Amino acid sequence: MKRVHLYVLTGLLAAIGCGFFSYKLFVLGFPLKPEARIDVWRVEVQVQFEAGGGPVKASLFLPRRTGNLVIVDQSFVSPGYGIVTEQQPGRGMRAVYSIHDASGPQTLYYRAVIQPARMRDEVARDPVPEVPPPQFGGVERAAAETVVRAAQQQSADPATLAPLIVKWLKEARPGGEASHLLGRQPTNHRLATVAARLIQFAGVPARVVNGIALAPERRDTHLLHWIEYFADGRWRTVHIVEAAREAPAEYLAWWRGDEPLIELSGGQQLKHAISTSRSYELATRTAIDQQRALEKKLIEFSLFGLPLQSQALFRTLMVIPVGILLLVVLRNIVGIKTFGTFMPVLIALAFRQTGPVWGVAFLCIVVGLGLAVRFYLERLKLLLVPRLAAVVIMVILIIAMLTVLSFKLGLERGLSIGLFPIVIMTMTIERMTMVWEERGPGEAFQQGLGSIAVGVMCYFVMNLQIVEHLFFVFPELLLVALAAILLIGRYSGYRITEFYRFRVLART
């Protein structure tokens, strides 16, 4: 009965742990490996103008989440200005900077942090806007009909029609219908606008998209224009520059429509500059940022919600259970004897700072010298607690001397000896003395070596990058570790060392 209870409990714990783990891994997109990195783009818009000494209102389009990119953070720097954001259906989001009274040169900033999206969000979700058919008058109407008819003859459906119209416009011969529509020396913007109107004219919803190409360290990015048209139930993209290709991830769609990026009232000499830069960030971080953008409150209440310093502490704390699990296996299944129950795990924590080789060396020196002091104290016939206190002080002195000595010898590693658990070492020295006297030095060394070996093994497991990463990012794995420990708690088979111990009884 008890067994069934235990199995149900461990099964439940493991299921909860694994469930959360897979949810975070597959749905929220937390990375399984620590080294996964991701591009993060920073975009800054600087707006400058001369205010005329009265109320000023400047409205600026803001980028929004697109299919491939997510705005994870944005900020407005504008001393004295009030900021209101407003949604403009079918066009984008607008921020309105306003101030009651301003004169002289003004500078406003808008900054955004942009990342590749983990979950692709199709632009297709946008509602299809009601686009009134474009009005062409007289000659233009005739030219437009010619171009559209020519394109329609070569295309099968709207999906192929739009790129053809763009192609026609781009390859317009001087004096032809297309060039008449475009005017003399058309800009990209003009080309995109005309193309969008023509596609609309052909009966396919279309719009001009204004955006930028995300480039590493670009001071002054030009606005780019391309076209989106609605076909087969989703919005598709045609580029003016390379008409055949879809927009790559590095194109950030900013706003849609013919309006300019910034509209200003109450000021003159409007200038703007857009700069972009790129940095890498850990994929974990970016996954969390995206969740925040998607308002997953769940993440806020995880370890990532903590200040960085506490996070560093928990990175260490979360690996302790892994060391303890290993310790339980080594003690209860393998049957290694150690001094003190959890002493090897604490030693392993200290090894994380010193490294295993120096760690073992320092530990042996400290315990060795401590033992010498302890054997000397034996002659003084001190009572237990004062004797332990004396050993604590001696251990601290030994550690201080070793640190100074190794620093003077140029061993940087020596500086972290201070992290050894002093009280644990004192208890180790005391127990080792007891075992030494009661059972002889052989047994004392055997248990000492056992402790160090287990400590080193714990260190290697606890120091694995993947282990630290997994347990910090997925703390629910602790439940799985707990389940494993509960199961070992009812393990009643032989310990591996017992095979050796009872070998005389292994007769057939």
Add this chain to the structure above:
Amino acid sequence: MNWFRLNALLNANGVLGINRRNAEYMLPHNPRACYPLVDDKTLTKQLAAKAGVAVPELYGVIEIQQQVGALPQLLAKYRDFVVKPARGSQGDGIIVVTGRSRALYRTADGNLLDDHDMCFHVSNILAGIYSLGGQSDKALIEYRVNFDAIFEKITYRGVPDVRIIVFRGVPVMAMVRLPTRLSGGKANLHQGAVGAGIDMATGRTLDAVWRNEIVAEHPDTGNPVSGVQIPHWDTLLELSARSYELTGLGYQGIDIVLDRDKGPLILELNARPGLAIQMANQAGLRTRLDIVQRELPGLRTLADRVAFARERFAPAGGTTLGTLA
């Protein structure tokens, strides 16, 4: 040999491992509340005295540091005695004084101690360095057993004792533990004492184990350790069977010494008896524990349980001989 094969062989021979002992015998059958009765030897003594079971006479108890100063006066009355911690385990912290040499105490392992050493040792006991979990402790000064002459030839200093494992009132397995030079006079197998298995039916010793090897002679004296008839075997079995009612521990080890003059005395009871007894008997405990588990409902009286142990737990091959005799 590979582990799977060893595992299968040990299982087939019913060898009890430490994990199974803890999980299936100690945890379910030994209620936590009963532990203090056996962990504190002063309580064990009181309990035994109440039940009319013989124990080594208690000369004195040192409970607080202040009493340590009066220790030499207390000891002055006795030529030989034993100092032991009330909560000690595995024989740690026990000093056996066999006699005096001028003002010095002569111990069983041949050392000489002065009053100072003795007081320091008692102080250490009080501070709890030998006790389970490091709690503060008491020091017992008690009668030193003059062990039965039969063991003289097969003991090197120290006091041999008989360890019997008792499961729910049924004596299951027994051995006699013989100190050696290696064990420093202690009757503890993993400190190097010889353990000789005992035929439950007759009380004769079987082969012995010493440091994981099967031996037929005592390593120091060279005398044969097998075939020795343990005196008072009936009493020993009865004492052990009664210990269950005494402590309420379902799975326990009872240590009995055989005194030349006073007969069997209970030295201590143990709620966590070791597993080395299996090696001394060359038999697995689990087989026997399973039998007890199965047959227990039919065993009503103490006499039933003793008779059951004699009948069922004779060594393999010796069973028929035992019952015939």
